[in-house]
Amino acid sequence: MLNKLVRWSRIKSPWILHLNSGACNACDIEIVAALTPRFDVERLGVLLKATPRHADVIIASGPVTRQIKDRIVRIYDQVPDPKFVIAVGACAMSGCVYRGAYNIEGGIDQVIPVDVYVPGCPARPDAIVDAVVKLLGKL
Amino acid sequence: MKFQIPIGPQHPALKEPISLRMTVEGEVIRDADIRLGYNHRGVEKLAEEKNWVQNIYLTERICGICSHSHSTCYVQGVEKLMEITPPRRGLYLRYLVSELERVHSHLLWLGVAGHEAGFDSFFMYTWRDREIVMDLLEMISGNRVHYAMNCLGGVRRDIDEAQKAKILEGVATLRKRSEYYFRIGASEPSFVARIAGVGLLSKELAVKLCAVGPTARASSITRDVRKEDPCAVYDELDFAVGTADSCDVLGRVVVRVQELLESYKLIEQMIHKLPDGDIAVKAPRKAKAGEVVSRYEAPRGENLHYIKSNGTDKPERLKVRAPTLANYPATVEMLRNGFIADIPLIFAAIDPCICCAERTVTLVNFRSGEETIVPLSDLRRQAAERRTNAPAKRNAVWPF
Amino acid sequence: MTDIEIVEKLRRDLGPAALEVANPDRRRIFLKVAPGSLTAAARLLRDSYDCAYLATITGLDKGETFELLYHFASTEANINVRTEVPRTAPHIASITPVIPGAILYERELQDMFGLVVDGIPDARPLVLPDGWPAEDHPLRKDWKFQRPAEIIPGGKS
Numbered sequence: 027m028l029n030k031l032v033r034w035s036r037i038k039s040p041w042i043l044h045l046n047s048g049a050c051n052a053c054d055i056e057i058v059a060a061l062t063p064r065f066d067v068e069r070l071g072v073l074l075k076a077t078p079r080h081a082d083v084i085i086a087s088g089p090v091t092r093q094i095k096d097r098i099v100r101i102y103d104q105v106p107d108p109k110f111v112i113a114v115g116a117c118a119m120s121g122c123v124y125r126g127a128y129n130i131e132g133g134i135d136q137v138i139p140v141d142v143y144v145p146g147c148p149a150r151p152d153a154i155v156d157a158v159v160k161l162l163g164k165l
Numbered sequence: 166m167k168f169q170i171p172i173g174p175q176h177p178a179l180k181e182p183i184s185l186r187m188t189v190e191g192e193v194i195r196d197a198d199i200r201l202g203y204n205h206r207g208v209e210k211l212a213e214e215k216n217w218v219q220n221i222y223l224t225e226r227i228c229g230i231c232s233h234s235h236s237t238c239y240v241q242g243v244e245k246l247m248e249i250t251p252p253r254r255g256l257y258l259r260y261l262v263s264e265l266e267r268v269h270s271h272l273l274w275l276g277v278a279g280h281e282a283g284f285d286s287f288f289m290y291t292w293r294d295r296e297i298v299m300d301l302l303e304m305i306s307g308n309r310v311h312y313a314m315n316c317l318g319g320v321r322r323d324i325d326e327a328q329k330a331k332i333l334e335g336v337a338t339l340r341k342r343s344e345y346y347f348r349i350g351a352s353e354p355s356f357v358a359r360i361a362g363v364g365l366l367s368k369e370l371a372v373k374l375c376a377v378g379p380t381a382r383a384s385s386i387t388r389d390v391r392k393e394d395p396c397a398v399y400d401e402l403d404f405a406v407g408t409a410d411s412c413d414v415l416g417r418v419v420v421r422v423q424e425l426l427e428s429y430k431l432i433e434q435m436i437h438k439l440p441d442g443d444i445a446v447k448a449p450r451k452a453k454a455g456e457v458v459s460r461y462e463a464p465r466g467e468n469l470h471y472i473k474s475n476g477t478d479k480p481e482r483l484k485v486r487a488p489t490l491a492n493y494p495a496t497v498e499m500l501r502n503g504f505i506a507d508i509p510l511i512f513a514a515i516d517p518c519i520c521c522a523e524r525t526v527t528l529v530n531f532r533s534g535e536e537t538i539v540p541l542s543d544l545r546r547q548a549a550e551r552r553t554n555a556p557a558k559r560n561a562v563w564p565f
Numbered sequence: 566m567t568d569i570e571i572v573e574k575l576r577r578d579l580g581p582a583a584l585e586v587a588n589p590d591r592r593r594i595f596l597k598v599a600p601g602s603l604t605a606a607a608r609l610l611r612d613s614y615d616c617a618y619l620a621t622i623t624g625l626d627k628g629e630t631f632e633l634l635y636h637f638a639s640t641e642a643n644i645n646v647r648t649e650v651p652r653t654a655p656h657i658a659s660i661t662p663v664i665p666g667a668i669l670y671e672r673e674l675q676d677m678f679g680l681v682v683d684g685i686p687d688a689r690p691l692v693l694p695d696g697w698p699a700e701d702h703p704l705r706k707d708w709k710f711q712r713p714a715e716i717i718p719g720g721k722s
Contacts (some may be wrong), residue, residue: 029633048204052229055273062292090319093694094203123223127207128212128703129694135718148229148310205692210703210710247589371618375666388618391638394592458593458636458643460620469620469636486621494666 039071041079049088052148078104079160087119090131102138116147117158197500210484221319232334234463242459255319255444269298270464281509319445360414364499364511376495378466383416390462414514596646615639622670626706637711659684
């Protein structure tokens with residue numbers, strides 16, 4: 027009974043943490059634009075939270091730079107289970123134009139396990155909202 | 166008793182992950198130290214392995230908010246090396262997109278500044294208005310960010326009469342909506358009181374530390390690359406350079422609002438004066454050996470690209486200096502003797518190329534080494550309470 | 566002052582210290598000096614040519630030498646000061662006593678090329694990550710990066 031309530035609240039109102047692992051910020055601006063009145067992902071119950079300990083879903087962008095790699099793993103460990111990761115943008119999927127650079131690992135999936143990939147450079151806010159909805163459908 | 170507070174790399178006030186370590190005494194910051202490198206992607210090394218055309222797309226992705234200005238600066242330089250001159254219509258279209266990008270960037274920044282000062286409805290208003298500009302950019306180029314309008318020798322897409330009418334209509338709507346922002350000093354005195362006197366940077370310090378862009382112009386340094394190094398279009402258009410002399414965050418807001426007004430004027434002039442003709446000339450595959458220094462005024466300040474060629478189809482050296490890097494030493498000075506609660510506002514005031522992500526501040530007790538985590542929203546609330554109890558600054562004047 | 570006047574004035578003020586002065590394009594002046602006279606040239610530019618603003622410092626690996634370009638800008642022209650240091654003795658004096666804003670660019674030079682800037686107030690690395698091997702300098706021409714194999718989760722490698 028309690029499990030059903032918890033699952034219902036997780037689907038109805040996922041709280042997200044936004045992680046920027048060294049990106050050019052276009053995807054990050056589109057993620058924040060998804061909160062503004064035009065696309066308004068808050069009507070789906072999504073709330074942007076400050077701390078990993080309150081979050082359900084991590085939205086990550088950017089090719090992972092070596093300097094930030096350990097911090098990402100630490101943040102991922104701090105998020106309580108069950109957790110989901112959405113990788114936004116071509117950089118987070120495979121590195122985009124930066125593939126082969128000496129300071130770049132590749133996509134987010136080289137560091138933490140990813141559930142949803144959103145392509146685009148940058149990914150449109152509509153695509154990000156679509157990704158969140160698809161993720162909730164899987165839960 | 167001094168504490169050291171690390172802020173970052175993940176932080177609500179910071180878009181790009183960078184790490185600031187503050188040494189504090191009570192609530193006053195005594196010293197600040199910046200650790201870069203979280204966003205270092207090795208673009209200069211990558212550029213040596215890609216040819217001239219591929220580098221247009223690489224330089225575009227150095228920054229997401231001012232992407233066209235990096236690409237324009239690069240293309241200007243390479244066109245000089247290849248000794249080709251784009252046609253007038255191509256140049257006008259290129260700088261039209263630049264001015265639209267400046268409008269979108271300043272509206273974005275106004276929203277962020279409002280959010281950091283605790284004025285969230287302002288944030289929502291400006292970002293809603295920004296969507297008008299994003300629609301116009303999408304109509305012209307096909308994408309909201311990273312327009313890929315530049316090619317060597319001109320631009321890739323043309324606009325027709327219907328699109329010109331739409332742009333003029335969009336700018337007229339924005340002008341009407343921006344009236345509210347210009348009157349904001351009169352209608353929201355608490356906003357002005359919150360940002361006045363914060364983040365002081367005197368004119369001598371700004372000159373010594375080589376600050377650029379609106380950060381320097383708010384300390385009465387009237388320098389703008391569009392006036393100094395005009396690129397064949399700006400010397401035919403009529404616009405003024407925005408300055409303020411209050412040397413604080415209020416001055417920076419005033420400068421950016423003035424630049425918004427000037428950009429609306431520039432866009433309208435460019436549409437009316439748009440010449441006919443081709444939009445691009447054909448560019449050779451290899452560039453002659455030589456070197457060129459190319460400068461352009463991005464929304465955040467001066468952008469400098471140094472390109473050296475050795476006669477092949479790849480650059481020998483591409484050096485990029487983005488404006489936010491030049492403002493870092495000035496930021497450290499601004500943070501000194503400020504309050505902890507003002508950190509997000511001061512940092513946002515230089516318009517760092519960083520995106521919002523909610524993060525926290527870790528307070529490290531200097532003696533015992535134990536850590537406590539304080540959410541930044543708590544700090545913001547404490548600051549708002551303190552300001553409501555303190556008398557409003559009497560000499561904070563909104564100039565419009 | 567026009568470009569020609571600036572070139573003449575530089576030749577007069579620096580005398581034999583100005584090894585080469587070139588004006589390849591409108592508003593672009595390239596001046597070459599020996600590494601020893603760099604700080605004096607920077608001071609002269611700051612005081613008499615209204616060039617208190619240093620845009621950036623570019624480094625270039627030319628094989629036998631490292632070439633450094635200091636980009637100064639005034640409202641009338643861009644004066645770029647060039648100097649060369651041999652690869653076997655990569656030392657250059659810091660100009661932070663004259664232009665305090667140059668500190669970040671000099672730190673970047675140290676990281677990227679392995680140059681040693683004498684008299685720098687703060688010698689920590691600027692952009693390279695913690696744990697980067699100290700002998701690897703990315704922008705040198707002979708340094709190539711070998712990318713480790715990528716693991717694709719759930720797919721073929």
